[in-house]
Amino acid sequence: MSGLGADLDAIAAAGGYDDTDAVVEEAVRELLRRRPELRLSLAVEKYRTGAVSLNRGAELVGVSMESFKRELTDRGIDREARFLDESAREDRLETFLE
Secondary structure, eight states: OOOHHHHHHHHHHHHSSSSSSHHHHHHHHHHHHHHHHHHHHHHHHHHHSSSSSSHHHHHHHSSSHHHHHHHHHHHHHOOOOOOOOOOOOOHHHHHEEE
């Protein structure tokens, strides 16, 4: 096991975490709290890949939707409306109905 893996195991045990995933989640949350520019880059990347909507991206960063739109434009990210095809709409609908 690598030194990092052993350290994560030790932190999980000493800190009362359920597992190492919980340690990593808290570490990432703290990193994003301390580095707002990284939080912005993460939100932009999630938007670019379609993982989040424009509204959710702005929410993740803690800025207005207009400010997030400007940031996307500044970074050359296309903001064309994205419509789901019929199959994707049906999949999403089924997810909501479950």
